[in-house]
Amino acid sequence: MSTQTSATILITGATGSIGTELIRQLSAQGIAVNAMVRSPDRAKDLGQLPGVTLVQGDFDDAQSLKAALKGIEKAFLLTNSSEQAEAQQLRFVAAAKAAGVKHLVKLSQWAAHSDSPVRFLRYHAAAEAAIIASGITYTFLRPNLFMQGLLGFKDPIKADNRFFAAAGDARISLIDIRDIAAVAAVVLTTDGHANAVYDLTGPESLTHTALAEIFSAVLQRHITFVDVPEPAMKAALSGAGFPEWQAEGLLEDYAHYRLNEAATVTTTVEDVTGKPARSFGQFVADYAFLFS
Ligand SMILES: NC(=O)c1ccc[n+]([C@@H]2O[C@H](COP(=O)([O-])OP(=O)(O)OC[C@H]3O[C@@H](n4cnc5c(N)ncnc54)[C@H](OP(=O)(O)O)[C@@H]3O)[C@@H](O)[C@H]2O)c1
Structure with missing residues (x-):
């Protein structure tokens, strides 16, 4: 594990399906990122990719989030959907605000809404609301299945x-997760996505x-x-x-x-990336x- 935090982009959920694909795509484009992982030992392969620096961080540990977010300008927020997800995401948003993060790109879900009968859609809506309330510039990615x-x-x-x-x-x-990652990569590296909500x-x-x-x-x-x-x-x-x-x-x-x-069906993947979904x-x- 490199101890140097060189990049100003932080990717969470880095070892998961979207996170791994996003980091691969950014690395291939020559974009340096910090990949937040719970266990750097278990993420050695990710750390071998050009431009990728592993940083330790756990959504359940506010101190580790503070350290992982130091010097970060843009962050990609993704947790898995567990009973802890809402608290984890709110903890991350508070830490990002305290660290002075300028732009949060949140992986949300299609039809996220506070009144939804679907618990996943309610916790995503709660995290989106916290980000809006924080005043940090945001982009919400709401992919379908x-x-x-x-x-x-x-x-x-x-x-x-x-x-x-x-x-x-x-x-x-x-939707194919490779297209979700491609949208996230564009949003993290180009202007024009401030306070946008993308249904993917x-x-x-x-x-x-x-x-x-x-x-x-x-x-x-x-x-x-x-x-x-x-x-x-x-x-x-x-x-x-x-x-x-x-x-x-x-x-x-x-x-x-x-x-x-x-x-x-939306055309957002093609609109943002220039390539059809x-x-x-x-x-x-x-x-x-x-x-x-
Ligand atoms: N599945 C669908 O069809 C669908 C559709 C729309 C939206 N979504 C949303 O997609 C998200 C899941 O994305 P995914 O499939 O890419 O997730 P995933 O493959 O399950 O990956 C979850 C990531 O979160 C990390 N993680 C878990 N607990 C953590 C903790 N306490 N601290 C730090 N990191 C932790 C895992 O790291 P470790 O390697 O350490 O475990 C892993 O990197 C959910 O928010 C879900 O609502 C899913």
């Missing part, structure tokens, strides 16, 4: 050619049955979507080790999808080796 979430079904797709969700015939404009989607709105058809066409074998009732989805999530709070939150998410509340077919083709 991640295509990479389907990687959670790679084993049943490999073994049985099936995947499951309580999705009914909901249409969802799901893929290029089309698809039912899970349509996802199965695309899987089948790209993988050249028949893949089936199995619509499951909520109790079966809950049992599967609990069996996979999801904490109760998170499993209940995912059920709320899927109830919201079934109301077709996540079906709208990746299609689901492209996603399956790029990750085909994991499904076969």
